[in-house]
Amino acid sequence: MNESFWLVVQYPMKSPKGNQRDCWLRDKVREYLEIALDEAHLGYVDGFDMGRCISDPTQYVLNIFCVVAEEERGIAKEL
Numbered sequence: 001m002n003e004s005f006w007l008v009v010q011y012p013m014k015s016p017k018g019n020q021r022d023c024w025l026r027d028k029v030r031e032y033l034e035i036a037l038d039e040a041h042l043g044y045v046d047g048f049d050m051g052r053c054i055s056d057p058t059q060y061v062l063n064i065f066c067v068v069a070e071e072e073r074g075i076a077k078e079l
Helices: 020-039
Strands: 005-013 043-052 060-068
Touching (some): 005 020, 020 043, 020 060
Antiparallel strands (some): 005 060, 043 060
């Protein structure tokens, strides 16, 4: 059985549901991650959510969830 790891990419947002820039960023980052993870045979993007930051409820964030096969490569600066 292959082990998988969660990788969460998080960006700050301006509002709870995100403004036009936040939605553009969500789409572009998801697109880039899907391509990069696939080319590296490392994993895939599983989804996203937008909402309050747990550590600071006054801030809003975009979370993009990825499943990666190798934890070390998944968090490296370069794939």
